[in-house]
Amino acid sequence: MSxxxxxxxxxPRVRISDxxxxxxxxxxxxxxxxxxxxxxxxxxxxGDKEISRLHDEFLGDPSVTDVITFxxxxxxxxxxxxxxxxxxxxxxxxxxxxxxxxxxxxRLYVAHGWLHLAGLRDGNKKESAAMRAGEVGALLRxxxxxxxxxxxx
Numbered sequence: 442m443s444x445x446x447x448x449x450x451x452x453p454r455v456r457i458s459d460x461x462x463x464x465x466x467x468x469x470x471x472x473x474x475x476x477x478x479x480x481x482x483x484x485x486x487x488g489d490k491e492i493s494r495l496h497d498e499f500l501g502d503p504s505v506t507d508v509i510t511f512x513x514x515x516x517x518x519x520x521x522x523x524x525x526x527x528x529x530x531x532x533x534x535x536x537x538x539x540x541x542x543x544x545x546x547x548r549l550y551v552a553h554g555w556l557h558l559a560g561l562r563d564g565n566k567k568e569s570a571a572m573r574a575g576e577v578g579a580l581l582r583x584x585x586x587x588x589x590x591x592x593x594x
Contacts, residue, residue, distance in 0.1 A: 443467045444522065445481045452488050452529045457547070458591035465551055468588040469579060475559035480513060480520030482558075484527065484551060492528040507531045508550045510557035525554030533594075544592040551590070552579035 446466045448459040462484050470477060487495075489505045497503035499511070507528050513521035532546040539546070556575045563572040583589070 444470060444479070447481060447483045448486075449483070450486045451491060452486055454594065455486065455529050455543075456593040457486055461589065461591040462551065464586075465548055465583060465588045465590060466555065468583055468586045469552060469555045472579070472582055474578065475556065475561070475575065477555055477558045478513060478515065478520065478522040480516070480522040482513075482522040482555075483524040484554075485524060486527050486529050486547070489528060489530040492526060492531070495526055505531060507535070508554045508557075510554040512558060523558050525551060525558070527551060527554065542592075543594055544590045547592060548583060548588075548590045549576060549580065552576055552583065555579070 443463075444466070446463040448457070448462045450457050466482060466484070492509065493503055493505050495509050496506050499509070505528065509526045511524045511526070513523035527547060527550045529543075529547065532550055533543055536543045536546040553572070553576060556572060556579065561572050561575050562568040
């Protein structure tokens with residue numbers, strides 16, 4: 442059975458298909474190389490202001506960032522895998538810089554957050570290298586499954 446993926450878009454100008462986000466998460470969930478915790482997964486798409494507030498409140502750093510991942514809790518009846526908060530504004534800037542699409546950059550950020558929930562970190566050079574390798578593998582897997590985000594900007 443596929444996990445429940447709760448999608449929220451809190452951005453005034455962008456629409457993202459819930460079904461496309463769910464397909465990305467479900468594709469990653471079938472990847473045997475990594476295991477994301479069981480339970481409902483929340484994916485929230487926000488802007489600079491909200492990500493900055495979250496970053497400050499929970500990590501003591503008010504700077505803008507691309508993704509913040511909160512690990513959930515294992516509960517025997519209603520497990521909660523966690524929440525991935527994705528910054529649409531940062532994704533838009535990065536997409537322009539990397540000459541890619543907003544949808545591709547957002548998909549990368551969802552995969553990055555999912556990999557955090559699966560245990561990967563990026564706090565030092567060694568961890569960052571493992572995370573980059575995980576992202577490459579995740580994107581290859583998503584491409585093969587034709588799992589793309591449907592974004593209206």
